[in-house]
Amino acid sequence: MGRDTGRVAFLGPEGTFTEEALLASAAHGDLAPFPYPSIQDVLIAVAEGEAELGLVPIENSLEGSVVLTLDLLSSGFDELEIAREITHPIRHQLIARRELQLEEITKVVSIPIAYGQCRTFIREHLANVEHEATDSTAEAVRRISRVDRPWVAIGTRLAADLYECAVVRDDIEDSLENRTRFVYVSRTSAPQDLDASYKTSIVCGIAADQPGALLLILSEFAHRFVNLTKIESRPSKQGLGQYIFFLDLEGRRSDPPIDQALKCLACKLPWVKVLGSYPT
Amino acid sequence: MGRDTGRVAFLGPEGTFTEEALLASAAHGDLAPFPYPSIQDVLIAVAEGEAELGLVPIENSLEGSVVLTLDLLSSGFDELEIAREITHPIRHQLIARRELQLEEITKVVSIPIAYGQCRTFIREHLANVEHEATDSTAEAVRRISRVDRPWVAIGTRLAADLYECAVVRDDIEDSLENRTRFVYVSRTSAPQDLDASYKTSIVCGIAADQPGALLLILSEFAHRFVNLTKIESRPSKQGLGQYIFFLDLEGRRSDPPIDQALKCLACKLPWVKVLGSYPT
Numbered sequence: 001m002g003r004d005t006g007r008v009a010f011l012g013p014e015g016t017f018t019e020e021a022l023l024a025s026a027a028h029g030d031l032a033p034f035p036y037p038s039i040q041d042v043l044i045a046v047a048e049g050e051a052e053l054g055l056v057p058i059e060n061s062l063e064g065s066v067v068l069t070l071d072l073l074s075s076g077f078d079e080l081e082i083a084r085e086i087t088h089p090i091r092h093q094l095i096a097r098r099e100l101q102l103e104e105i106t107k108v109v110s111i112p113i114a115y116g117q118c119r120t121f122i123r124e125h126l127a128n129v130e131h132e133a134t135d136s137t138a139e140a141v142r143r144i145s146r147v148d149r150p151w152v153a154i155g156t157r158l159a160a161d162l163y164e165c166a167v168v169r170d171d172i173e174d175s176l177e178n179r180t181r182f183v184y185v186s187r188t189s190a191p192q193d194l195d196a197s198y199k200t201s202i203v204c205g206i207a208a209d210q211p212g213a214l215l216l217i218l219s220e221f222a223h224r225f226v227n228l229t230k231i232e233s234r235p236s237k238q239g240l241g242q243y244i245f246f247l248d249l250e251g252r253r254s255d256p257p258i259d260q261a262l263k264c265l266a267c268k269l270p271w272v273k274v275l276g277s278y279p280t
Numbered sequence: 281m282g283r284d285t286g287r288v289a290f291l292g293p294e295g296t297f298t299e300e301a302l303l304a305s306a307a308h309g310d311l312a313p314f315p316y317p318s319i320q321d322v323l324i325a326v327a328e329g330e331a332e333l334g335l336v337p338i339e340n341s342l343e344g345s346v347v348l349t350l351d352l353l354s355s356g357f358d359e360l361e362i363a364r365e366i367t368h369p370i371r372h373q374l375i376a377r378r379e380l381q382l383e384e385i386t387k388v389v390s391i392p393i394a395y396g397q398c399r400t401f402i403r404e405h406l407a408n409v410e411h412e413a414t415d416s417t418a419e420a421v422r423r424i425s426r427v428d429r430p431w432v433a434i435g436t437r438l439a440a441d442l443y444e445c446a447v448v449r450d451d452i453e454d455s456l457e458n459r460t461r462f463v464y465v466s467r468t469s470a471p472q473d474l475d476a477s478y479k480t481s482i483v484c485g486i487a488a489d490q491p492g493a494l495l496l497i498l499s500e501f502a503h504r505f506v507n508l509t510k511i512e513s514r515p516s517k518q519g520l521g522q523y524i525f526f527l528d529l530e531g532r533r534s535d536p537p538i539d540q541a542l543k544c545l546a547c548k549l550p551w552v553k554v555l556g557s558y559p560t
Contacts, residue, residue: 038396061515062347062348062351063347063348064344064345064347064514065344065345067342067343067344068342071342111392111413112391112392112413112415115415131415133391133392133413133414133415134413135392135395135411135413212502214498214508214511215495215498215499215502218494218495218498219495222492222495228494228513230513231494231511231512231513231525232511232512232513233508233510233511233512234344235341245511
């Protein structure tokens with residue numbers, strides 16, 4: 001399926017939050033959604049032309065950056081660009097094979113992160129109920145769908161539909177602030193959308209003997225009135241004392257202030273890479 | 281046990297990487313180690329005087345910051361300070377109830393993160409072997425120790441000893457760069473160690489209408505020649521466009537340049553909190 005119109009790769013299996021975000025955004029147009037088992041597999045599928053677009057998580061409001069995505073994009077996949085970002089609310093559903101009472105439940109199946117994000121509900125209603133861990137929210141729902149026991153999974157509404165299960169309780173997460181930012185990657189720059197507001201993501205390295213480098217980086221943007229919406233340092237894998245910085249800037253790569261700042265940085269730093277400039 | 285000499289709380293259960301780091305550092309002296317089920321429970325135990333010290337993970341070299349620890353320390357627990365940091369290598373062991381050949385194995389039990397960090401080994405030696413997820417590395421080892429089947433767990437050497445299991449293969453992780461930074465928290469400032477090098481961790485908020493604030497923060501340190509070893513922005517839970525920044529500085533809080541910079545920041549920003557100043 002889908003090879004005629006092209007494919008959009010997403011972090012699977014089917015029924016994950018990534019697929020839920022994909023379907024909610026509809027930014028992939030006619031492309032046929034196709035699940036891949038890991039973030040790396042999604043990026044490879046796009047890089048090798050098996051898919052036109054790929055959708056991967058990049059940051060969660062409660063858990064922080066998805067370091068794997070940042071590291072893969074910064075250290076390879078030079079043919080890929082971030083083409084668009086979308087933000088999707090993370091809502092956890094309590095799912096069972098058939099309607100049941102909370103008192104009947106004997107096991108909760110979920111990924112550890114989701115379980116941790118529903119502590120208040122679990123303490124109140126499912127204290128002392130056994131917890132079984134899985135690899136993905138979708139896998140948790142698949143698991144309980146196949147066993148005729150009073151077990152529940154924590155997962156997406158999409159997975160509940162997919163495996164023909166019932167949502168026993170809506171929105172059991174502790175925090176309504178739980179959101180994940182996903183990015184679409186593609187091999188080619190998207191045509192410019194003149195009405196949209198844009199963000200530009202860059203990553204750069206500094207040398208071990210450049211202690212003022214961060215200030216230098218920020219000054220290039222600040223004195224051109226370019227706002228930052230994110231900054232994060234990570235130790236470089238090249239050695240102790242070397243860092244790389246991820247920055248998100250408000251604006252387009254082609255805006256003269258951003259373009260000039262990037263040219264100045266390219267002269268002063270060991271390396272600078274633009275991960276993408278995209279509508280937000 | 282241990283209430284006579286005092287207690288050091290750690291993120292349990294017994295046999296975790298946190299306990300392994302605790303035992304390797306020996307920074308807790310005579311205090312008796314005691315496992316707690318969550319990071320929050322460790323901090324509460326120290327804050328309420330049930331434990332003298334607490335040890336929690338704060339950053340992993342591959343996975344990034346432990347956002348839960350940062351958020352808990354920045355938004356509450358004002359009576360606690362970071363008293364020391366330690367860095368511990370993360371080495372994954374393949375563990376079985378008794379010695380066995382790799383070909384015999386029918387199931388791998390592990391936390392999803394550890395499984396993801398051993399992909400190369402698994403692809404080479406355990407492709408197509410079933411994976412069962414658990415909540416902690418220690419729980420994985422406990423699980424396989426109780427079943428007389430050719431199952432393996434991915435976990436610590438400490439857990440292998442604890443559950444009287446065999447290490448079938450050493451160090452099966454993909455990356456030798458895998459390290460976790462842990463911090464000891466306490467209710468009181470530790471006595472100054474005049475010979476050690478120190479780090480000072482701070483967190484501060486900026487207002488939505490302070491676009492140059494990050495540059496302002498960094499300038500206060502840069503023009504006093506204070507080096508930063510980490511910077512990370514996170515969206516504030518107060519509202520869109522508001523950020524908080526975590527910074528690690530080289531030096532002691534009492535060093536005049538750091539002391540002066542913090543006083544200047546306290547005047548210019550909505551809030552600044554020192555999480556601790558500690559030997560490293």
